[in-house]
Amino acid sequence: MNENTMNNEIxxxxxxxxxxxxxNEDCKFCSQSVRYKADIDRYKQKNIEDILKExxxxxxxxxxxxxxxTADKGLNNKTLDFVCSIAKILTEEVPELRLIACNGxxxxxxxxxxKASGIKAYNHNLETSKEFYxxxxxxxxxxxxxxxxxxxxxxGLVLITGGIYGLGETEEDRVSMLESLNSLNPTSVPINFYHHNEALExxxxxLTADEALNLIKLTREAIPNAQRIMVAGGRELMFGDRQEEIFNYGANSIVIGNYLTTSGRVVSKDLDMLEYLRLKVAKSVK
Structure with a gap:
């Protein structure tokens, strides 16, 4: 087991x-852009009862x-008010959760x-290198x-920032992105693997599964002070029946359930995987 999972907590x-x-942005990897007309659910505000259930x-x-x-370039007053109102409700109703915002x-x-509404961390990915962006x-x-x-x-919020592999970037781009990420001293680094949608350019x-595993290792080595290297979008598609191997290459965090516009695998399968590997589900964060 990799030294970063020696405490057996994920x-x-x-x-x-x-x-x-x-x-309205034109990010070529993102099916949430209105420009590409991908066949996905589109809505401006999810019902609070549904959010609470999730x-x-x-x-x-x-x-x-x-x-x-939220799917937009960045925060505006309306979105800020909406996120804050949700955060206050979730803090009251589900206090066990550590709330993260990802709003551009x-x-x-x-x-x-x-932060004042109860958000503890903010996720904003660099996505790729400055040169390739x-x-x-x-x-x-x-x-x-x-x-x-x-x-x-x-x-003073916890910084979560990472990127996407498999966009057509070079090895030099990957190194450049990782150097930039490391300079920000993030607590958590989410790694995504591009999941193609036929509507996108x-x-x-x-990438092969072996190449992707080595990119997890490279990320861990390049950002040694990050508390968590998280394998996020594209995990199931990228690794298939080799998902358990990610923890041997430096990952100590995963996204469970569905993603933004694509389906993840059933949560019970991830929990069964962790139990089989004798890895514990983290109950608190440092």
Whole structure:
């Protein structure tokens, strides 16, 4: 077992798409952009009863983290109010969960408002290297993403930031992204593997399972102070029946349940996998 899972504890996180498919940005990897007309559910605000149900299901499945995700470039007043109202309800109704927000670019002032409502961490991924980013998005800059991550640190929230492998990036791009991530001193680094949708312009992910496992190892080695290396989107598709191997390469956190627009596997299968590997579900965070 990798040294980062020597304590045999795996942090589980669940994500909740509270606003889906309404983004006007042109990120070529994202089916939530209105530009690509992907066949996904689209709605502006998920019903609070449904969000609360998902939160309770996440808690019952062993998740510590619960992430409130919105599909847009960044926070505006309406979205900020919506996320804060949900956070206050969840803090009261499901206090066991550690609330995370993922709402795009944000100012320090906006992040402090989220913090006051009960949000403990903020997720904003760099996605890829600064050099490669213009090839996958032209409607906003990589620098805006990096600045938001710096704002998270300034606001005193836990920073969660990572990226996507399999977008067509080079090895040099991967190293550059990891160096940038490490410079931000994140607590958690989510690794995603591009999950192709036929409506998107990008070519399907050509990585093999062995290559993907080595990218987990590379991420862990490049960001040694991160408490968690999380394997998130694309896990089931990328690794298939080899998912248990990710923990030997440095992962100590996974997303359970469904993703933003794609289905994950049944939570009980992940729990059975962890039990088989004699890995415990984390009950608290440092």
């Amino acid at each position: 942090f589980l996180c669940s994500i909740c798409n509270i606003n889906s498919g309404t983004c 939160a309770k299901n996440a808690r019952d499945g062993g998740a510590l983290g619960f992430c409130l995700v 670019t944000a100012s320090v002032e906006q992040l402090l408002t989220l 213009p090839q996958i998005c032209t409607t906003h800059s990589w620098d805006e993403r990096y600045s938001t991550c710096k704002n998270v640190n300034e606001a 990008l070519q399907p992910n050509s």
